[in-house]
Amino acid sequence: MDRAVDRAVGPSAQQVAEATREAMWKDDRASRMLGMEVQAIGPGTATVAMTVRDDMLNGHDICHGGLVTTLADSAFAFACNAYNEVTVAAGFDVNLLAPARLGDRLTAHATELSKSGRTGVYDIHVTNQRGERIAAFRGRSHTVKGKALVEGLPVGKGAAA
Numbered sequence: 106m107d108r109a110v111d112r113a114v115g116p117s118a119q120q121v122a123e124a125t126r127e128a129m130w131k132d133d134r135a136s137r138m139l140g141m142e143v144q145a146i147g148p149g150t151a152t153v154a155m156t157v158r159d160d161m162l163n164g165h166d167i168c169h170g171g172l173v174t175t176l177a178d179s180a181f182a183f184a185c186n187a188y189n190e191v192t193v194a195a196g197f198d199v200n201l202l203a204p205a206r207l208g209d210r211l212t213a214h215a216t217e218l219s220k221s222g223r224t225g226v227y228d229i230h231v232t233n234q235r236g237e238r239i240a241a242f243r244g245r246s247h248t249v250k251g252k253a254l255v256e257g258l259p260v261g262k263g264a265a266a
Contacts (some may be wrong), residue, residue: 118148121258122187124191126151128254129186137171138155138177143183148262149217149227157209168205177242182214185225185246188262189254192225197244203237210234213242222264223248 116124126146136153139161145152157175163169169212177199185192195221215229225246231239253260 116206116258117177118188119258121189121264122146122148124258125186125189125254126183127194129176129183133179133182135175136188136250139175141176141179144212146183148187149184149220149225151180151187151215152212153180153183154210154212157205157206157211162207166207168207168209168211170199170201171202173205173211173231173240174199174242176211177213177215177231177240180229181242181244181246184215184217184220184227184229185220185244185248186254187264188220188264189260191249191252191254192246195245196222197242199201199240199242201240203233203239205233205239206250209239211239220246223250245256 107232139155141153141155143153157168161168161172211231211233213229213231215227218226218228227244229242233239
């Protein structure tokens with residue numbers, strides 16, 4: 106494709122999602138401190154992983170439920186901000202289904218169920234390295250209309266080429 110034509114079309118929705126991931130990641134001290142990695146990003150989707158460390162264990166020698174929830178919440182944040190519009194959590198529900206143990210590699214997969222106006226609903230499931238479900242998380246988002254994460258990129262669902 107001709108570069109002039111490509112520029113005229115603008116960035117794809119995937120390119121916008123990738124740019125927002127980079128913008129968010131550089132300031133996401135909490136996710137980085139917990140050793141999380143953003144493995145995949147797309148419009149309304151994200152996959153984030155972390156390995157359970159010794160300092161993440163509670164008194165029962167299992168990963169603290171709040172840290173499993175934090176992993177899911179991080180995937181939720183990357184998924185719902187992938188349209189280059191500042192979006193925050195309005196609330197979430199989480200069900201802890203099985204314990205995570207020292208050394209487990211946890212992966213949170215976030216998927217958009219609905220996005221209309223300023224509200225969105227996302228499902229995030231957390232699994233371990235064996236594919237066993239550890240947690241089910243449903244997040245509700247609120248978008249701050251017109252406030253871009255990355256200046257110069259399209260803003261909002263459907264705005265990218």
